[in-house]
Amino acid sequence: MTDPILSLDDVTLTLAGNAGPVEILHGISLAVNRGETLGLIGPSGSGKSSLLMLMGGLERATGGSVTALGHDLTAMNEDQLARFRRQHMGVVFQSFHLIPTMTALENVATPLELAGHRDAFDRAEEELRAVGLGARIDHYPSQMSGGEQQRVALARAAAPRPHILLADEPTGNLDGANGAAIMDLLFGLRDRHGATLVLVTHAADLAARCDRVVRLADGRVAAQEGRRAAE
Amino acid sequence: MTLPVAARIARRELRGGLRGFYVFLACLALGVAAIAAVGSVRESITAGLQREGAVLLGGNAEMSFTYRYAEDAERAWMARTAETVSEIVDFRSMVVVDRDGVTERGLTQVKGVDGAYPLFGQVELDPAVPLADALAGNGAVMERVLADRLGLRPGDTFRLGTGTYEFRAVLTREPDGAGDGFGLGPRLIVRTQALQGSGLLEPGTLFETKYRLALPPVADLPALEAEAEDRFADNGMRWRDARNGAPGMTRFVERLGSFLVLVGLAGLAVGGVGVSAAVRAYLEGKTAVIATLKTLGAESRTILAAYLIQIGALAALGIVIGLVLGALLPLAFAPLIQAQLPVPAEIGIAPGPLAEAALYGVLTALVFTLWPLARTEEVRAGALFRDAVGRTRVWPRPRYLVAILALAGALIGVAAWFSGVPALALWSAFGILAALGVLVLAAVALRWGARRAARARIVRGRTALRLALGAVGGPAGETTSVVLSLGLGLSILAAVGQIDANLRSAISQELPEIAPSYYIVDIQPNQLDGVLDRLQGDAGVSKVQTAPMLRGIITRINGQPAREVAGDHWVVTGDRGVTYAATPPEGTIVNGGEWWPADYDGPPVMSFSDEEAEEIGLKLGDDVTVNILGRDITAKVTSFRDVDFSTAGIGFVIAMNPGALQGAPHTHIATIYAEPQAEAAILRDLASAYPNITAIRVRDAIDRVAEVLDGLAAAIAYGAAATLVTGLIVLIGAAAAGERARVFEAAVLKTVGAVRGQVLAYFALRSALLGAAAGSVAIVAGGVAGWAVMEFVMMGGYAFEPVSALAIVLGGALATLAAGLGFAWRPLAARPARVLRARE
Ligand SMILES: Nc1ncnc2c1ncn2[C@@H]1O[C@H](COP(=O)(O)OP(=O)(O)O)[C@@H](O)[C@H]1O
Numbered sequence A: 001m002t003d004p005i006l007s008l009d010d011v012t013l014t015l016a017g018n019a020g021p022v023e024i025l026h027g028i029s030l031a032v033n034r035g036e037t038l039g040l041i042g043p044s045g046s047g048k049s050s051l052l053m054l055m056g057g058l059e060r061a062t063g064g065s066v067t068a069l070g071h072d073l074t075a076m077n078e079d080q081l082a083r084f085r086r087q088h089m090g091v092v093f094q095s096f097h098l099i100p101t102m103t104a105l106e107n108v109a110t111p112l113e114l115a116g117h118r119d120a121f122d123r124a125e126e127e128l129r130a131v132g133l134g135a136r137i138d139h140y141p142s143q144m145s146g147g148e149q150q151r152v153a154l155a156r157a158a159a160p161r162p163h164i165l166l167a168d169e170p171t172g173n174l175d176g177a178n179g180a181a182i183m184d185l186l187f188g189l190r191d192r193h194g195a196t197l198v199l200v201t202h203a204a205d206l207a208a209r210c211d212r213v214v215r216l217a218d219g220r221v222a223a224q225e226g227r228r229a230a231e
Numbered sequence B: 001m002t003l004p005v006a007a008r009i010a011r012r013e014l015r016g017g018l019r020g021f022y023v024f025l026a027c028l029a030l031g032v033a034a035i036a037a038v039g040s041v042r043e044s045i046t047a048g049l050q051r052e053g054a055v056l057l058g059g060n061a062e063m064s065f066t067y068r069y070a071e072d073a074e075r076a077w078m079a080r081t082a083e084t085v086s087e088i089v090d091f092r093s094m095v096v097v098d099r100d101g102v103t104e105r106g107l108t109q110v111k112g113v114d115g116a117y118p119l120f121g122q123v124e125l126d127p128a129v130p131l132a133d134a135l136a137g138n139g140a141v142m143e144r145v146l147a148d149r150l151g152l153r154p155g156d157t158f159r160l161g162t163g164t165y166e167f168r169a170v171l172t173r174e175p176d177g178a179g180d181g182f183g184l185g186p187r188l189i190v191r192t193q194a195l196q197g198s199g200l201l202e203p204g205t206l207f208e209t210k211y212r213l214a215l216p217p218v219a220d221l222p223a224l225e226a227e228a229e230d231r232f233a234d235n236g237m238r239w240r241d242a243r244n245g246a247p248g249m250t251r252f253v254e255r256l257g258s259f260l261v262l263v264g265l266a267g268l269a270v271g272g273v274g275v276s277a278a279v280r281a282y283l284e285g286k287t288a289v290i291a292t293l294k295t296l297g298a299e300s301r302t303i304l305a306a307y308l309i310q311i312g313a314l315a316a317l318g319i320v321i322g323l324v325l326g327a328l329l330p331l332a333f334a335p336l337i338q339a340q341l342p343v344p345a346e347i348g349i350a351p352g353p354l355a356e357a358a359l360y361g362v363l364t365a366l367v368f369t370l371w372p373l374a375r376t377e378e379v380r381a382g383a384l385f386r387d388a389v390g391r392t393r394v395w396p397r398p399r400y401l402v403a404i405l406a407l408a409g410a411l412i413g414v415a416a417w418f419s420g421v422p423a424l425a426l427w428s429a430f431g432i433l434a435a436l437g438v439l440v441l442a443a444v445a446l447r448w449g450a451r452r453a454a455r456a457r458i459v460r461g462r463t464a465l466r467l468a469l470g471a472v473g474g475p476a477g478e479t480t481s482v483v484l485s486l487g488l489g490l491s492i493l494a495a496v497g498q499i500d501a502n503l504r505s506a507i508s509q510e511l512p513e514i515a516p517s518y519y520i521v522d523i524q525p526n527q528l529d530g531v532l533d534r535l536q537g538d539a540g541v542s543k544v545q546t547a548p549m550l551r552g553i554i555t556r557i558n559g560q561p562a563r564e565v566a567g568d569h570w571v572v573t574g575d576r577g578v579t580y581a582a583t584p585p586e587g588t589i590v591n592g593g594e595w596w597p598a599d600y601d602g603p604p605v606m607s608f609s610d611e612e613a614e615e616i617g618l619k620l621g622d623d624v625t626v627n628i629l630g631r632d633i634t635a636k637v638t639s640f641r642d643v644d645f646s647t648a649g650i651g652f653v654i655a656m657n658p659g660a661l662q663g664a665p666h667t668h669i670a671t672i673y674a675e676p677q678a679e680a681a682i683l684r685d686l687a688s689a690y691p692n693i694t695a696i697r698v699r700d701a702i703d704r705v706a707e708v709l710d711g712l713a714a715a716i717a718y719g720a721a722a723t724l725v726t727g728l729i730v731l732i733g734a735a736a737a738g739e740r741a742r743v744f745e746a747a748v749l750k751t752v753g754a755v756r757g758q759v760l761a762y763f764a765l766r767s768a769l770l771g772a773a774a775g776s777v778a779i780v781a782g783g784v785a786g787w788a789v790m791e792f793v794m795m796g797g798y799a800f801e802p803v804s805a806l807a808i809v810l811g812g813a814l815a816t817l818a819a820g821l822g823f824a825w826r827p828l829a830a831r832p833a834r835v836l837r838a839r840e
């Protein structure tokens, strides 16, 4: 019995390259089940990030359709997508992407505020405490280490309790110890909120913690291997 | 070995082209161009004034007298000294035209000339008849405005006093017009001979005679001046010569030129802030390159030299562009400029002003770029391996701070030296530095306040506002540089606006309430009762004041030449009105000594205006010698009184007891306060009963002054425009420099769920906050600067002009907003994925 929270149907993506348009994703069909943790792996340049961006509505598919929680993302305009993300999606990037002119607390409170939560700051503080940064809420990104910045980014993505968490190599810029800590936090958040997680990663041990792993090669799904999917 | 290596590094980096340096180049080029252009025009005008001194003056030298013709001794000396002497009579009168039973009158400045006029230069007429023909018999020529106002065509006749004259041609060029100075009415020229019997040059009438001398080429002007002064100065003779043919004009041009150069320097300072920001942004982008170079073993000195060479080369380019523009612009607009000038000016390329402008450009570039350049020394190789955002603000080493201060001092010193008005230059520099200081404080306060406000409970939930406050208060923002450049630009504009508005209101707003409608001068003593009879019976007349009036020159104070005692004070430099009265005239406040008894009959005594007395150091009991009609009258100062010259009533610096002056030929002046409807009838009756009198409508006189001030205000506005454009470029530069950061912020905000309206509101609020902070400082700084200039330079009163200030500041805030939003399109339009991926 599967219940796809996110499904892609024959999705293609063409971007304008230096030498004319380049087709980056070639007809990808994929479904992610509610509560599932999906690992996306594949060599560099195979299209993992592109695919994740499409799932988050941060990039627009050239062909095919992307459906999330029953909504067709390809039919939405920029603002509708933003509102959709506000309620349902959290995104974590390899390079953290915190806003440098905001403190940790302000960075985390922003999506909550946008979603109209009156207690945005109190909740943001809680989230920061949950990732172990209760003492650094007034620090600016430039005053924090990479590991700390990524924890803030995690808190920011998780704060609105999204149904879907998208993470693009969240440990790619971190050393082993910091990376492991971030991963524990990420899986912890997933478990606590019962969110669906799509995780792009290089690391085999991380992939091993996923319910299912999809391997991309050259913009196509090359292989799928399920661990619990076969149940 | 350092330098060649540095030069090679610099050359490689410059291969990248000028991208990112357009603002830098534009700021420098514009400032230099404005200064060079003003300097070039000023130079050509002063050169023209110098070269054409004899033409402007109407002779190699001029001896002038008030109220009288030259006496025999004076004539004999002139005849002996000069090859040719030309006699000019100059006075105010009214042109009267009767046509179809209607009488029209126009105030005019009459010049009676002899056959030798003009000694130098050419009079130009329309139609182009020879001057001798045009003036033959009762012929007259006049300026077009006057002929047009009175509807006169060549061949028509008009009256002047009791004489009748024929208008023959329009006076299109009066070679000695600029040298004659400021007249209240348009010029009219007739033969002096033709004025006989017009009743206009009766004893006591206000007129001036000028004797223009054509001297032999070998004449020694300074020696002749000394000789003439020695012989005749005590007799009320005034000397001018071709070394400075139009002193009023020269002074005016030099003052205005200096003032505009100072405005240009302020513009350069505004540009300097932009230059500094551009260099800082460029070098921040080079942190990785610098760190890499250091890793590869480059010394700090080499790196500093490399970037100094780069920035130096770019600055040189900017300055050269500025010089070319500054030299070519006046040439391109030469016909336009020349048409606006009452003086001959051959606009050409003037090396002096160009060099001056280049020097300002070099010093400004150094002052404003050395700070960011010196900070390259503080970049550590380790920066490569740490997060690049984690830079802390570092001060340059002390020796660079000393160098910056020394260069700034040199810049101010050079400006003070070249401007010729060192006090004004120093005060301006002080004003700019003070404004910059206040703006730095304002930026710090704004950041602090914004940071606090961003945390305040009330802004929670108002996401756009909180984001804006956070961005303004946060680190690595452009808050300081925007507040500085915009604030300085707006302050200067606001100051100019305040000065301009005050100048205008000083003449147009204050007066009508209290000013009389008419002055009537040249009322002969036997006409006074008749005039008063006519006025006192009129219900439309609310008040009439009359006073006897003579004109005299203060020649000695306690036996010493007055100029030695009082210097160049206006009271002793020309002829002044003198009156007499038995009792203090109505409204007089005697505030030192005592007014003479009504029946006083002793030696001459004098009451002096208190303010002027204090300025020239006069004390009670001093002896003041006044030359009236060639006769010396020495009077003891027995009282001081408060004279208000600003109300346009009758104000005399000097009043004497009647016995001292009654015997001298003199006339009376009257001021009439009347309803506008009654004015025409009064003028008609008085002028037809007493053709010799001259009525000056106060409104017209004020308008005439206003015309001159309008020109002044326009020149100032042009100067301010250069500053404004520089300010806008700096603004656009700041907005453009921030675009990358905005694109990123918009992408992240969209990712976490912000719609475009919210992002736009955030950007708009952010710009508005910066604009409002800079504008608030500008209102205060502009007000203080405007007050200082009005009070101490223009010697006028000051009132804060809120409309001008608010308009300028709102304009500035709107411009910031527009620039900010103009650079918001790309960030808003960009897909988050593209932006964020580019940063992975
Ligand atoms: N903006 C772009 N324009 C053109 N090609 C792009 C753009 N962004 C990425 N690509 C290309 O798309 C392909 C997939 O990139 P990406 O999704 O980042 O792969 P991955 O995350 O698996 O390394 C790569 O070959 C990359 O060069």
Ligand SMILES: [Mg+2]
Pocket: A048, A049, A050, A168
């Ligand atoms: Mg990737």
